[in-house]
Amino acid sequence: MERLGIEVSSKEIKNGDIVTIEVNSTMRIWLIENNKKRRFINKEDFYNSRYLDNPIKKVSLDYIKSIDDGKIIVLESQAPVVVNEPYSNTRDGYDL
Numbered sequence: 001m002e003r004l005g006i007e008v009s010s011k012e013i014k015n016g017d018i019v020t021i022e023v024n025s026t027m028r029i030w031l032i033e034n035n036k037k038r039r040f041i042n043k044e045d046f047y048n049s050r051y052l053d054n055p056i057k058k059v060s061l062d063y064i065k066s067i068d069d070g071k072i073i074v075l076e077s078q079a080p081v082v083v084n085e086p087y088s089n090t091r092d093g094y095d096l
Contacts, residue, residue: 006055006056006057006058007057007058008057008058008059010059010060010063010066012057013032013057013059013063014032015032015033015034015035016031016032016033016054017031017032017054017057018030018031018032018046018051018054018055018056018057019032019037019056019057019058019059019064020056020057020058020059021058021059021060021061021064022058023056023058026043027043028040028043029043029046029056030064031051031073032067033070034070035067035068036067036068036069036070037064037067037068037069037070038069038070038071038072038073039069039072039073040072040073041072041073041074041075045073045074045075046073048075049073049075
């Protein structure tokens, strides 16, 4: 079974799932935890995390926007470079 970009409906998403809105070289990845979305600071942090073996489920942009933001996920190696949250960033065309 493919583990990257499995398209699912929002009804199939539960706490503990890993989601994205598109699969490409700059994709954003979130962990759904406590009914909130927690964004990994970058995909490299996801691939170096304990969630690496979880399948990445592809969901719609509208679904991601409907979920409240949780705290950003930053591995210790990236912590010094984190300047600001929140998640609003239109550099890649999405207002999240």
